[in-house]
Amino acid sequence: xxxIIIASTSTLHNGSYLDYLLPELKQHFSKATTVLxxxxxxxxxISHDSYTEKVKEAxxxxxxxxxxxxxxxxxxxxxxxxxGIFTGGGNTFVLVxxxxxxxxxxxxxxxxxxxxxYLGTSAGSNICGLxxxxxxxxxxxxxxxxxxxxxxxxxxxxxxxxxxTNSTHMGETRETRINEFHFFNPQPVIGLREGSWLKVAxxxxxxxGSLTARVFRKNQIPEEVLPETxxxxxx
Amino acid sequence: xxxIIIASTSTLHNGSYLDYLLPELKQHFSKATTVLxxxxxxxxxISHDSYTEKVKEAxxxxxxxxxxxxxxxxxxxxxxxxxGIFTGGGNTFVLVxxxxxxxxxxxxxxxxxxxxxYLGTSAGSNICGLxxxxxxxxxxxxxxxxxxxxxxxxxxxxxxxxxxTNSTHMGETRETRINEFHFFNPQPVIGLREGSWLKVAxxxxxxxGSLTARVFRKNQIPEEVLPETxxxxxx
Numbered sequence: 001x002x003x004i005i006i007a008s009t010s011t012l013h014n015g016s017y018l019d020y021l022l023p024e025l026k027q028h029f030s031k032a033t034t035v036l037x038x039x040x041x042x043x044x045x046i047s048h049d050s051y052t053e054k055v056k057e058a059x060x061x062x063x064x065x066x067x068x069x070x071x072x073x074x075x076x077x078x079x080x081x082x083x084g085i086f087t088g089g090g091n092t093f094v095l096v097x098x099x100x101x102x103x104x105x106x107x108x109x110x111x112x113x114x115x116x117x118y119l120g121t122s123a124g125s126n127i128c129g130l131x132x133x134x135x136x137x138x139x140x141x142x143x144x145x146x147x148x149x150x151x152x153x154x155x156x157x158x159x160x161x162x163x164x165t166n167s168t169h170m171g172e173t174r175e176t177r178i179n180e181f182h183f184f185n186p187q188p189v190i191g192l193r194e195g196s197w198l199k200v201a202x203x204x205x206x207x208x209g210s211l212t213a214r215v216f217r218k219n220q221i222p223e224e225v226l227p228e229t230x231x232x233x234x235x
Numbered sequence: 236x237x238x239i240i241i242a243s244t245s246t247l248h249n250g251s252y253l254d255y256l257l258p259e260l261k262q263h264f265s266k267a268t269t270v271l272x273x274x275x276x277x278x279x280x281i282s283h284d285s286y287t288e289k290v291k292e293a294x295x296x297x298x299x300x301x302x303x304x305x306x307x308x309x310x311x312x313x314x315x316x317x318x319g320i321f322t323g324g325g326n327t328f329v330l331v332x333x334x335x336x337x338x339x340x341x342x343x344x345x346x347x348x349x350x351x352x353y354l355g356t357s358a359g360s361n362i363c364g365l366x367x368x369x370x371x372x373x374x375x376x377x378x379x380x381x382x383x384x385x386x387x388x389x390x391x392x393x394x395x396x397x398x399x400t401n402s403t404h405m406g407e408t409r410e411t412r413i414n415e416f417h418f419f420n421p422q423p424v425i426g427l428r429e430g431s432w433l434k435v436a437x438x439x440x441x442x443x444g445s446l447t448a449r450v451f452r453k454n455q456i457p458e459e460v461l462p463e464t465x466x467x468x469x470x
Contacts, residue, residue: 013403044411045418091415093374133375138412139328140368141419142381159406168248170429171394176279177373180326183280184376194405 003028003117004151004200006128008158008192010089010121018058018121020195024208026062028117032083034065040098041090041123055088069104079107082116089122089158092135096127097143109149118151122158125192129155134181134189136174152198152205153187153235160191160214175214175222182218188234189216198231205231238263238352239386239435241363243393243427245324245356253293253356255430259443261297263352267318269300275333276325276358290323304339314342317351324357324393327370331362332378344384353386357393360427364390369416369424371409387433387440388422388470395426395449410449410457417453423469424451433466440466 005021005028012020029035039051046054052068059066066086072078079085085108087095099105112118120128126135127148134155163173172180178189191214192198199206207213212224215234225231240256240263247255264270274286281289287303294301301321307313314320320343322330334340347353355363361370362383369390398408407415413424426449427433434441442448447459450469460466 009405011405013405042418043407043415045415091412094415094419133377134373136373136406138369138371138416139374139381140412140416142368146374146377159404161404161406169394169396170244170246170248171371171396172278177326177375180278180280180329181373181375183277184329 001115001202002113002151002200003115004112004128005119005197006125006152006156006192006200007119007121007197008125008160009194012195016058017054021119021197022058022062024197025059025119028119029062029064029084032064032117034067035059035084035086036069036078036082037066038069038085038087038095038124040069041088041092041095043088043090046090051088051090055086075102075104076107079104079111082111084117084119085112086119087121087124087127089124091140092123092126092132092137093139093141093143095123096132096146096148097141099127100144105149109151112149112151125156125158128152130187131155131185133185134178152200152231155181155185155187155189157189157191160193175216178216182216186218188218190214190231190234191216196227203232205234207231236350236437237348237386237435238350239347239363240354240432241360241387241391241427241435242354242356242432243360243395244429247430251293252289256354256432257293257297259432260294260354263354264297264299264319267299267352269302270294270319270321270354271304271313271317272301273304273320273322273330273359275304276323276327276330278323278325281325286323286325290321310337310339311342314339314346317346319352319354320347321354322356322359322362324359326375327358327361327367327372328374328376328378330358331367331381331383332376334362335379340384344386347384347386360391360393363387365422366390366420368420369413387435387466390416390420390422390424392424392426395428410451413451417451421453423453425449425466425469426451431462438467440469442466
């Protein structure tokens with residue numbers, strides 16, 4: 001039975017790393033003493049060791065140990081044996097490239113679908129969708145494919161931002177970008193604002209946090225969905 | 236002798252399409268009666284015909300005809316025979332994908348390096364750099380490569396945006412993204428603000444417009460460069 005948290009962000013403005021999620025994570029990882037951390041997305045190019053250290057400090061607050069996947073000789077076995085898994089944010093292209101390079105995408109999908117509790121934030125959430133085509137990140141490396149885990153039957157857009165009506169900037173808004181996505185791709189996209197997360201429990205997919213989320217379906221007007229909305233039929 | 240304009244944006248806030256560039260374009264395309272337009276980037280998914288129509292209206296103001304590359308049976312011949320070429324903005328992934336699909340990247344590089352006057356705006360500017368790794372666009376399609384024209388020996392970041400110090404949003408700033416790029420890639424990046432363009436004339440590459448531009452080199456503090464700065468040694 002799937003048991004997944006797909007969070008828009010790790011950190012809220014004025015908050016510290018993972019703070020707002022800790023009560024939820026305590027429950028989510030209740031049966032795990034050690035959680036496997038996947039640091040591949042490397043925000044600001046941070047090393048795997050330093051990133052893992054940062055995550056250790058946060059998880060210590062709920063009495064969980066953290067071990068980085070890069071500390072294992074065999075990352076596939078590390079995933080197979082994990083009691084819980086967390087993939088942190090950073091650059092989604094770098095993350096996906098490393099997942100392919102280490103040949104762990106398939107085993108990750110397998111164990112999460114079999115019930116290993118999983119947490120993703122930002123880039124680690126992007127990969128829960130069908131593809132990474134709706135990331136906000138810069139394509140700083142060229143991954144072998146944009147296909148990701150497909151743990152939910154739609155795509156994720158984390159850090160979703162509403163158009164800024166005061167802006168004089170002429171670059172595309174997030175909504176325009178997602179509309180362009182739908183000229184070339186069929187699947188719905190959920191824009192998760194910072195502070196929102198999806199809770200996947202078996203077949204159920206619920207929006208959590210206090211904010212609404214924005215759902216984009218091809219050739220339809222976007223829809224705001226309320227917290228606690230069931231999204232399992234979004235496909 | 237190269238003769239290229241690489242513009243951050245097609246349109247300024249409160250301006251109409253290409254307006255601020257028209258005096259420059261009149262001179263740039265002075266020897267062309269007809270300019271070949273490449274509409275592949277399809278902003279907001281607009282059709283090739285509609286996009287070409289919009290460009291026709293703008294170029295009519297300087298008495299130039301426009302013909303879309305999609306109107307030709309053989310796009311390679313269209314490029315070889317063009318008196319001038321303009322690639323418009325939109326989505327860089329879609330643009331690069333179409334350039335590869337139509338097998339025109341090499342011929343485009345060849346004619347521009349031989350002197351066919353070229354204008355790029357936004358996505359059409361991104362492709363003038365060594366690679367498209369520093370685009371701001373969403374990866375809505377998967378192109379066969381991120382390699383682009385290499386008309387200048389560095390990468391372009393159009394629509395460059397300074398960090399918004401009032402923002403509570405936790406997504407990465409443009410500067411952070413470009414720093415992350417430099418963990419994986421060696422070449423400098425120029426952040427071109429809206430209203431700036433690069434003028435390439437033979438070996439010279441000059442910053443034009445009234446704004447400074449931000450130059451990012453690997454492992455160095457970013458530098459603001461003034462209008463009229465010569466950038467041919469940026470590599």
